[in-house]
Amino acid sequence: MIKLLKRLVTYKWAVLIVLLFVFAQSLADLFLPTLMADIIDNGVVTGDTGYIWRMGGIMLCVTGLGALAAVVASFYSSKAAMGFGRDLRRRVFNHVERFSLEEFDRVGTASLITRTTNDITQVQQVIIMMLRMVVSAPIMFVGGLIMATSKDAKLSLVIVAAMPVLVLSIFLIFWKAMPLFKKVQKRLDRLNLVLRENLTGIRVIRAFNREKEEQVRLTEANERLTDVSIKVNQIMAFLMPVMMLVMNLTVVGVIWFGGIRIDNGAMQIGDLMAFIQYVMQIMFALVMASVMFIMVPRASVSANRINEVLEMTPSLIDDGTKTADVEKGTLEFDHVTFFYPGAEEPALSNVSFSAKPGEVTAVIGGTGSGKSTLVNLIPRFYDVTSGTIRVNGVDVQAVPQEELRSKIGFVPQKALLFTGTIAENIRYGKADATAEEVAHAASIAQANDFIEKMPDRYEAVIEQGGSNVSGGQKQRLSIARALVRKPDLYVFDDSFSALDFKTDAALRKALKEETKDATVLIVAQRVSTIMDADRIIVLEEGAVAGIGTHEELFATNAVYQEIVKSQLSEEEIA
Known part of the structure; x- marks a missing residue:
């Protein structure tokens, strides 16, 4: 007192x-x-x-x-x-x-x-x-x-x-x-x-x-x-x-x-x-x-x-001051292991991979395999227990959190919208975005079609928690919020799950051109979303079970084969 x-x-x-x-x-x-x-x-x-x-x-x-x-x-x-x-x-x-x-x-x-x-x-x-x-x-x-x-x-x-x-x-x-x-x-x-x-x-x-x-x-x-x-x-x-x-x-x-x-x-x-x-x-x-x-x-x-x-000291402290981008747009996991506080088993164990600009890297695995944990470590929501994560060639712990996150366009697994207009929600990713930039981001995210049908269009009000829009519309607005930022690294944490196959395909096609100079990391449950990725990382119980293209993994990786066969018919696989 x-x-x-x-x-x-x-x-x-x-x-x-x-x-x-x-x-x-x-x-x-x-x-x-x-x-x-x-x-x-x-x-x-x-x-x-x-x-x-x-x-x-x-x-x-x-x-x-x-x-x-x-x-x-x-x-x-x-x-x-x-x-x-x-x-x-x-x-x-x-x-x-x-x-x-x-x-x-x-x-x-x-x-x-x-x-x-x-x-x-x-x-x-x-x-x-x-x-x-x-x-x-x-x-x-x-x-x-x-x-x-x-x-x-x-x-x-x-x-x-x-x-x-x-x-x-x-x-x-x-x-x-x-x-x-x-x-x-x-x-x-x-x-x-x-x-x-x-x-x-x-x-x-x-x-x-x-x-x-x-x-x-x-x-x-x-x-x-x-x-x-x-x-x-x-x-x-x-x-x-x-x-x-x-x-x-x-x-x-x-x-x-x-x-x-x-x-x-x-x-x-x-x-x-x-x-x-x-x-x-x-x-x-x-x-x-x-x-x-x-x-x-x-x-x-x-x-x-x-x-x-x-008096509670945040476990994540900005103890570094590096700001230089050694390798713009790159992402690297170097023998990363992570334990949740009090856990006996690691959520991620000895994970290593790298992703470069112009590439799409996908992460897939069963429930509890560590997919969301992996993406939460990139913007430092948690710090790794051992190993190193590098964004733009610099250890994420050596960069101020604000600067690190400014390089990342993050779309969380659960799409969250704030009370306010559609334009304000998209500008959450970039406060000074122009009306043209907002409309462009919405167009790439395939949100333009339902926005144009609203009476007030981009000035239409989103109610608390986004209760007046559907799950798919929430996801598209969340994606537009990340796109308007034009970051070096895009992280999509199972952000296409509420989209129908047609919208999913159109969105991935539009993203390919929009993100050609950036690194894209996609966490997905659906194989169809990531089949065209340059690199697919298969996780099982927090460890990397395989890395390669769809064709390579389907030919050699038992875990990936099981996931594919559980989702696709024989005609689709062929």
Whole structure:
């Protein structure tokens, strides 16, 4: 928590203004009971109406100044806390953007969303409270004690007797509640995860009639969060009644013993009234402190979760500065082996091959053979365990990630579109692409035909997740996004699977001319997509089972023969 609070130094002037005005408000509040005592003793008791009006006017002015100070303090405390939250969200987001897929796998997307939203909000709220109360509560407590003692020192012993009971009650409640706050945040993570899976997987859920099972799963996560939240609130529910009980018993004690002292002539009525007000202020200062005890533990848990993210060092670090293209457009895997974190077996083992500009290199293999893992290593979504990958003749780990990825046109296995227009989605590959470049890329990707049929053509809006276009249309727009970039290396990760054979053939024909000066790497499930490739790499269980043309592999490679025979008829093979 303290690590995060240090960042408030950016808003030091706003914090200073808050502290000054809270101090002024507290002094005004402490002065009011003394004025009231003066009015009672010297105005009401003596019947001096003029004195009552004069002192009443002063009380009104003091109250007005206190109210003005409270408004100013509230404004600047909110400004500092909200600015702090905005900056922290930006910092967390920017830091998370540097994460490799390994960090995302470790923390979880749902948890990262919770930490960036709910956890930061918890910290924001406690900062507002702290800025107001960290000065106000001590001043009201100490000032109230001093003023009460000045009115009657012996009567102050009633307050001294009540303090240990109050402090012990707060400590016990705090001690019981702290572990539960950690459970609340973890179970909130779980609820977010289940809810996110339900929303993103709604098509699969409905297709398999799993709505009831998912309702049970969500209900279970929701009830677990509810149960621990109820436990926390049950513990916290004791706080206010205990506070009020102690406070009211203290007031009763003050009135009882104060009445005796007035009867003995040792105290005036006005002083007793002021003393009661000071007791109330002292107790409310402790109430404010107890509220802080409620909020700080939960905010502390949230702050620790935020710090975990900020202190997490990305496994992929730009430790190289090479920028020269030794061999423009080349791709080389040199004895590459890769283990996923915690895996006992390698996903890729001793993979070696090279690809040159003007060539089409294809990768094929069964499910789990390591095809997608291979392409994920090229743009450094993960780093190799051993061996070297070179793009343009330079080790990918010796080049800044931004520069490396600028050389690659990557089309992922799952086509992802963003909310916005078609043109904006294609320009995601090149922000300054002209309208002609966008149209040309769409034409090569065979997307022009369906775009032209839309009412707004390239300004047609893509809804969230691309829900208003088909799977094949998503793939073609994803391909256009890579084409508009005109990179040195194209990587297509099973990017033609949703296309019909006619569109697939037309797209490959158009790509051949468009990418003649670049290196093309295609990962495919369909043999028909890669039969014309200059080089086909056959993967089996993460290892290279064969490299060659279609004819060479079909004649000599048993793994490739099995794949071909499972997909093509004898006439097509012939």
